[in-house]
Amino acid sequence: MTKKIQAGAYQGFNKGLTNYGDTGFSTFLRKAFIKGAGYTDEALDRPIIGITNTGSSYNPCHGNAPQLIEAVKRGILMAGGLPMDFPTISIHESFSFPTSMYLRNLMSMDTEELIRAQPMDAVVLIGGCDKTVPAQLMGAGSAGVPAIQLVTGSMLTGSHRGTRVGACTDCRRYWGNFRANEIDEQEISDVNNQLVASVGTCSVMGTASTMACLTEALGMMVFGGATPPAVTADRIRVAERTGALAVQMAKAGLTPDQIMTEKAFENALRVLLAIGGSTNGIVHLTAVAGRLGFNVDLKRVDAMSRETPVLVDLKPSGQHYMEDFHKAGGVPALLRELRPLLHLDAMTVSGRTLGQELDDAAPAFKQEVIRPFDQPIYPQGGIAVLQGNLAPGFAIIKQSAAAANLMEHEGRAVVFENAEDMANRMDSDDLDVSPDDILVLKNIGPTGAPGMPEAGYIPIPKKLARQGVKDMVRISDGRMSGTAGGTIVLHVTPEAAIGGTLAVVQTGDRIRLSVKERSLELLLGDDEIESRKRALDIKRPSAERGYKKLFLDSVTQADQGVDFDFLIPESKKGSIPTQS
Ligand code: FES
Numbered sequence: 001m002t003k004k005i006q007a008g009a010y011q012g013f014n015k016g017l018t019n020y021g022d023t024g025f026s027t028f029l030r031k032a033f034i035k036g037a038g039y040t041d042e043a044l045d046r047p048i049i050g051i052t053n054t055g056s057s058y059n060p061c062h063g064n065a066p067q068l069i070e071a072v073k074r075g076i077l078m079a080g081g082l083p084m085d086f087p088t089i090s091i092h093e094s095f096s097f098p099t100s101m102y103l104r105n106l107m108s109m110d111t112e113e114l115i116r117a118q119p120m121d122a123v124v125l126i127g128g129c130d131k132t133v134p135a136q137l138m139g140a141g142s143a144g145v146p147a148i149q150l151v152t153g154s155m156l157t158g159s160h161r162g163t164r165v166g167a168c169t170d171c172r173r174y175w176g177n178f179r180a181n182e183i184d185e186q187e188i189s190d191v192n193n194q195l196v197a198s199v200g201t202c203s204v205m206g207t208a209s210t211m212a213c214l215t216e217a218l219g220m221m222v223f224g225g226a227t228p229p230a231v232t233a234d235r236i237r238v239a240e241r242t243g244a245l246a247v248q249m250a251k252a253g254l255t256p257d258q259i260m261t262e263k264a265f266e267n268a269l270r271v272l273l274a275i276g277g278s279t280n281g282i283v284h285l286t287a288v289a290g291r292l293g294f295n296v297d298l299k300r301v302d303a304m305s306r307e308t309p310v311l312v313d314l315k316p317s318g319q320h321y322m323e324d325f326h327k328a329g330g331v332p333a334l335l336r337e338l339r340p341l342l343h344l345d346a347m348t349v350s351g352r353t354l355g356q357e358l359d360d361a362a363p364a365f366k367q368e369v370i371r372p373f374d375q376p377i378y379p380q381g382g383i384a385v386l387q388g389n390l391a392p393g394f395a396i397i398k399q400s401a402a403a404a405n406l407m408e409h410e411g412r413a414v415v416f417e418n419a420e421d422m423a424n425r426m427d428s429d430d431l432d433v434s435p436d437d438i439l440v441l442k443n444i445g446p447t448g449a450p451g452m453p454e455a456g457y458i459p460i461p462k463k464l465a466r467q468g469v470k471d472m473v474r475i476s477d478g479r480m481s482g483t484a485g486g487t488i489v490l491h492v493t494p495e496a497a498i499g500g501t502l503a504v505v506q507t508g509d510r511i512r513l514s515v516k517e518r519s520l521e522l523l524l525g526d527d528e529i530e531s532r533k534r535a536l537d538i539k540r541p542s543a544e545r546g547y548k549k550l551f552l553d554s555v556t557q558a559d560q561g562v563d564f565d566f567l568i569p570e571s572k573k574g575s576i577p578t579q580s
Contacts, residue, residue, distance in 0.1 A: 010047040010121035010250045012082075030119075039082075046082040047250040049243065050120035052111060052136065054127055056090035061129035061208065062152050063199025064230045068239045072124050072150065075243025081121075081250065083243065088114060091131045093454075093481075101479065102451030104131040104138075104287075105555070105564050106547060111139030120145060121250035124242055128152030128200070128230075130207040130482070133215060134284035141256045141291040142567065146249040148349045149221045150242045151212040153230035154203050154322035158194030161187075166203030167195045168483040169315040172457070180465040200230025203321045205314040206482035210277035211284060216331045217271040219259045219348035223357040227326035234326070245349050252351060260292050263343035265576045267354065269301060270341050273308040273381025274334060276317030276400040278482020279490055282383060283452075287561025293573040298385045298394045298559065300577045302518060305381030310400045311337055311371045316485035317400040318377050320369050328369035332361040337373045386489065388520040389529065390475070390501050390511065393493030393559050395520055397513075401485030403471040407515040409487075410523075411438040411473060415507045418443040419455050427462040435469045438511045442502055444478030445495025446555045446562045447541045450548070456480040456490045473513055475520070477502055477558075489513065489520060491558040498540050498557075504532035 013034070017026040031044060051072055055065030073083040089107040091100045115123050123143075125136040128151045140147035157166040165174075170191075178188045201208035212226040222241050228234035248254075265285065272281045286296040312334060314320050335342060335358055344355030371377055382400040387393075399407065414437045416422035422441055425431055433439075439458045446452045456478035460469050474488045477495035494500035501522060505511070510523040522529065543549040554564040 012048050013044050013119050015119040047121040049076045049081045049083050049246045050123040051085040052088045052125050053085045054090040058095040059090045059092040060199050061201045071236045071239035072243035075240035079244040079247035081247035092129050099451040099453035100131045104135045107135035108138035111136050112143045115143040115145050122146035122246040124246050125149045133211040137288045138291050146254050148246050149215045153200050153228050153235040155200035156198040157203050157321050158197035160191045160194045166321050169204045171195050198231050204483050207278040207280040209322050210281040214268040217268040218264045227330035229323045259347050262576045263346040265289050267342050273305050275312040276310040276382035279398050287563045290561050290568045293569050295575045297575040302385035308381040309376030310378035310382050313377050324369045328367040333370050386518050386520040390520045390522040391492045395489050395492045397489050402487040406487040409473050410512040411436050413440045413509045413511050415440045433461050438473045441476040442496035448497035452479050454479050454481045457484040493557045493559050499538040
């Protein structure tokens, strides 16, 4: 009755047995229970493929999860495996108070422990909305079981009075117009119905799309699997293929550490820079790499950025939407342009190298979304890494979505102590602010808010917006949505809440930003900065109980991925990128 584990092959239902001191009895008991669902011994002898079900009424970005699970199961059964779907935490950006980032590590722990606890020879990770894919890759990387990522795919674009619109770059644009009294209540209400035209993830190169593209470049996804929109036949076919590959991976024992190597992470960083990807991509990739034992060296990332042009013309850096990127050939077409810069021998979920996958990719054709390498939409990578006395660790700016005339700028700081202070004063006609000032927002870092919310997209003060001001230099220790743009400095490290230099900036101080020199300076002497720090006497925030206590006591800074310190392995394999 009890099947012996085959040496070197899958373990199926014999994996991770509860220990009663009698292995045969443990197997007997487990099979008795699962047979309550009507399974036969023949079904239970197959490789078991887990499928994370992150469908939720609170998560329309995963609204197609039932159809994807059905297609994944079909692929698994066709390849000789047994599919077993199971629920995990699901996170949507708009339904995760205080912020989705606060829950990312919890989802990664949930994913890791359920992969570990339940018998499965491989797992299909179905995610999509911003924090879900990094959480799943982090969890799977730590669990060490063969894993393959499937994303839900992007939503369709809508149409408002003859203009094509999509979440959420256009959400911000229309809201900015409303704040500036350029459109009325009726129009802002009308466009609200059009911005999210179907289930699926945001239709621009926001964090979800960025993470989908990075995952394909990492080799953790079906080749060509990042870009098919959520409601298309292509997306369902990717799901079926994902299921079949999961069975193949289970049989081969192809674990995440064999795929997510330093070469794979470098390929992913190239793609992040070339797509003008979300600044959140840096934090998430750092967290995933951390689970595999790699540090991300941001100075080397910046050097990489200087030689990697932005080639994909998508909002917010460019013009188009994800469905256009897919029709233009998707990530394989981009990788063809980047080929000389890639590690082609990196392994992928198919058991073939990236180079082999590229060799078999569809031929190039004329299109306008993915530029040739020598005709970029921006000559350097989308993200620049800054340092200086205001950001001794680092800070970043999405230079491809910033205003050219503000990238070399010195101005007077107008300081908000926290998000509440900003909300209370930002729209006041009494706010002392001019277009040349630099807006500074403190205490929205990993421990400050907590959870490093996407409040770094500081709005233009209403009195200036009404005068037609569209952009200003803005600085914070928080993040911003990948769908946003502007001359916005983010991830200032160390954050204000643990006593970084940002904590001592006062209204009236002068700050200099130079993207060319990669510097961010508070124009004060070291003695003055140290004396202000001593006067503040800041203590790291904590909480009395529960997940908030775990979070505040354990969360790392942005340069370590905002992961929990106890989830990052102590033994290190090295730094990436390996070369600048
Ligand atoms: Fe889910 Fe944008 S809100 S991807």
